[in-house]
Amino acid sequence: MSNQAKKITPALPRGMRDYLPDQMAVRQKIIETLRRVFELYGFQPLETPAMERLEVLSGKYGEEGEKLSFRVMKRGAELERALEKVKAGEAPVSELCDMGLRYDLTVPLARVVAMYRDKLPLPFKRYQIGPVWRADRPQHGRYREFTQCDVDIVGTEELSYHTKFMDAEILCLVMDVFSALNIEIDIRISSRKLLEEICEISGISNDKFDDFCQALDKYDKGGMKLVVEDLKLRGINLSTQGIIFLRELSELNTSKIILSIDQIKNKIVNNSKGEFQDSIGCFDLKELFETIFSLRPSMASKFLLFDPMLARGLDYYTGTIFEITTKDKNLRQSFGSIGGGGRYDGLVEKFIDKSFPAIGISFGIDRIIDILLIEGKEIEMATGGAIAIISQSQDSPHTPSPQSISQAGYVQDLLHLKGISAYISPYYGYRLGKQIETAVRMKARFVLIIEDGVSIDKEDVSFGIKRLSTGEQRRLTLDEAVKWIKETEQ
């Protein structure tokens, strides 16, 4: 009966993926590398639910983020009631939903800090790895469900020096992570405070700041011309002076970082008509770069860039911002950024009446994996267990004798006790070629052959053990086999 029923098409939700065992091996290895670095720096793991109450999520990401959030409908009677209200025009459609899938891991962290502020040590250094969801249109390197790996420090205003130090610590960690992964990257760094100052001097009002940032973000793609055009589209007409100022900034040679920050400071002070005596953005950035240069001199000069044109999209950033891309231009073009983050001092304050300085980085694990695979970096293959137990005898076709099976079970149990993964071939009793072929396909590293008429309860009984990667076969006792298997583990 059931086989006549209409079949359900096996398919995934758009933009979401399965990770098959081979892919999982790669993922787990990379995640392991990251985790190791995080723990070296003293970060602790955290997990939070996939769903959050809608009010926790909303109002944190900006208009675009709002649109791209997956929402979850109310249920039961509550849904009925909301439906009535919406139909009657008494409530907006959004009234039908009360929860949403998390859009990133930063807002949930802010919620956690707000909820457990008395229990958590400050500064709170945590990492979190898990899926986030965005209702984007998928493209290469862009998914609707993807794994984010966040490392954040939530500090306390009482420790004012450490508060500044946090940014440098996060950036050092980023450099260490990519060194461990052996990926060549650039870290572009700027500051929202600097952008605010630039925005003001260019003659753009404060309420257009987000538009200004998003327009500025276009610089990478189409230069100053595109930025000006984009600003126009957003209803911002720059004064000639403003355009000249921005052009000067964009053409600034930033190869000498500290020097160029000083130059920008001067430009800001000069262009401000006496409004600015100094630039807080520049001051902070200079301090940050100097700190990193003293912590990790060689790495810093290799990876760090100062980019006054960097903007970043999320609303909640308040200070230092940065973005990670590969040095390889093609990869950079096709994947975009593989990580990014910044300072978000005001986020916890959206929940409670206390503010916590905080900074974090988000690694785009999926893109990092894609890049490692493209670059052909060697990644350990999955193994489906050390040893497959197969039978030489075929008592009656495909039906091994109870005696033969109990021998296999006995051997398997002994191997397990010695910590060797071992399983009885699903084709146990089929012709040998078939059993070996299957063992290869199931990614076993060895096969052990139970021969006809062996009494295996004797101490010194030996078996044919074949190493599948080389084809080498030896006759060994179980102890010797265990030794061989362990030797060949890398």
Place this chain on the structure above:
RNA sequence: GUGAGUGUAGCUCAGCUUGGAUAGAGCGCCAGGUUGUGGCCCUGGUGGCCGUGGGUUCAAAUCCCAUCACUCACCCCA
């Protein structure tokens, strides 16, 4: 949300322009060659509502319309 492209076997694709008889290939899968030890080779076999619905026609994988799905670009980002 806007624009473009693609849907044919488990997978990658050919065929479509110019409609015509049992819709092909490679890979995979299954069986055998192999009285029993995988990968190579050879032989045979399995496998298709040609995305879905409608239209044109004596006749549609092929032409037209609609629809859905996927891919790419924009947007935005990880």
